[in-house]
Amino acid sequence: MSDADATHERYWRLRQPIAVNACTVPNRIVRTAHATGYAPGRVTDRLIGYHEARARGGVGLSFLEIAGIHPSTPGPIMAFHESVMDGWSKAAAAVHRHDKKLFQQLWHGGSNAAPLDGGPAWSPSGVPEPINATVPVAMTPTMIDEVVEGFAVAAGWAREAGLDGVEVHGAHGYLVGQFLSPATNRRSDDYGGSLENRARLLRRILGAIRAAVGPSFPVGVRLSGTEGFEGGIQPDEAARTAALVESEGLVDFVNVSMGSYYAFPKFIGAMHEPLGYELATSTPVTAAVSVPTIVTGRIMDLHDAEQLLAQGISDMVSMVRATIADPDIVAKSFAGQEARVRPCLSCNQGCVGGLFGPDRAVGCVVNPTVGTEHLGLDPFPAAARERFVLVVGAGPAGLEAAATAARRGHRVVVHDAAPETGGATRWARRAPLRQDIATICDWLTAELVHLGVEVRAGSLLTAAEIVAMGPDTVVVATGGEPRRDGHQRFRPATEVPGVGLAHVATPIDVLGGWHQEARHALVFDDLGTMSAISVAEHLLERGCAVTFATSLGTVGAELGPSLQRDPAQGRLGRHDDFRALTRVAVAAIEPDTVLLRNLDSGRETRVDADLVVLELGVVPRRSLFDELGSAGIEARLVGDALAPRDIQHAIATGRRVGAEL
16 A cells, blocks of 8 residues: 555554554554553453453553552552563463554552551652551662662563563652652652652663663653642653653653542543543643653544644554443444444543442443453353344433344334433433533444334333233333432431422433522432532532532542542532532421531531422332233333442443343
């Protein structure tokens, strides 16, 4: 193919190989290192299967998650014993089967690590870390020497095991970043003060690694373009650091991110962040060097990635969450099948939030198979025989069940009483900064058209009509009904006077087009999720003052794991006509006021409100399921009709039932 022909090929820039020292990466899409929960101190088959699936799907280069290089910083991969090489060799072989490349990120957590001997964490200075406020010990020269040697030894093992390169983690406020940052480096010796001194540890580590791996093995660094807080690293300093290590011949690539534990939500911005939100602070860094560069930050499709290359912003583009949602996004897009790419919502609920959940592992709201790739299971096994599957309800659970059943070879028809598909996401997407939450339902609706499934919106079916249609099985995805009874999670027996007044609403009422004008609203949140916050932001944007009351200890209490709580609190707090009251229950609702009672002290507060919005959760709509059972029709419940939870549960139950039919 001539150069002229190549420039007319779809995503021709992204398709180009790139040399990183002696390693040729086959295309420009990268998956930078991230925690998975699949590596309990070593490289497991689960971790290998996860990365191999993305290599098979077209990702040119993947980074294994942090490998601790010293007993003072045990990580998901413990790279301070040569036994690590066995797992590395297996992982490299799996990725190489697909002609793709695999690098290892080497790491010391600094004050954010817990040494194996139970002693204090190591850091440049005794600055308390922000998560638990523990105070680290300032490192001695001997400690520094041990860390430098640990990086070098681990890098040598990585090369010997067959990996294609290594990266020093200098971002996100870990040890190297703590030395680089003027906020956490208070030293007065050769490792503190000037930027050159603060970069001395990084320079020594890179030099030692180079001596250990030889001149041709790729060695790079990940830097935060900004740490995201006052007094921390800013883009000009990050750019100077990158230029410094390049000028000394120490790096073959520079990978730019942002954030630190002092600005944790900036690590992985949720849907409230704009697409490409990190580029403003990463571009000054990539512009400062001539070695290959990598950028990241809510880059969700190959069109946007291609534009970054066209603009000269970077040489490679990281797409992590998008490739969690669909491991085949690169191959599909290169083949012109972008419409078939399952979209990432940037909700952070399954991926980041999963790391803090019961499983302590990455999952995905839209892709229930994440983490099972090593099992080699077909998520859509062919059905033993074709059945007529009727799906009642076109929210995320019903749509996923329908798509799964159709892929397996069943004849599927979907009915929904609403005029459009989407279920509760139709209302959720109307809130500020939440438009992307319904993207999966839009995609599933289009996918059903591609699969030949008939979708009938605005069609309310009775049990008798369903019986007359003669389905082999019915998937009941009728969702849940917002609770309006006033009973609260910490006061389940309390009757609330006035709960039935005309100005008392639910979040769906308000986001669905509540027409009553209000000057001051009381929004009561009993769940701690995004729903009540969305309503509050919706009302504030319309000039309504909001008192936000919650039974929990903080606003958005359940949103911390997905990194959405602090940003939401910040947005709300910037409104002068917003105030929050925590650990309260609704005691009584009157025409113009609400009586709140503190759950701990019993103290009562009266709040003016001509609109009261109660987020008390939902109860399943199961009447149709019960009627079908009485009529002898086989039926299965999914989503909120099965158990009111969240969108991840809805899609997972839809997938499971669709696969079992």
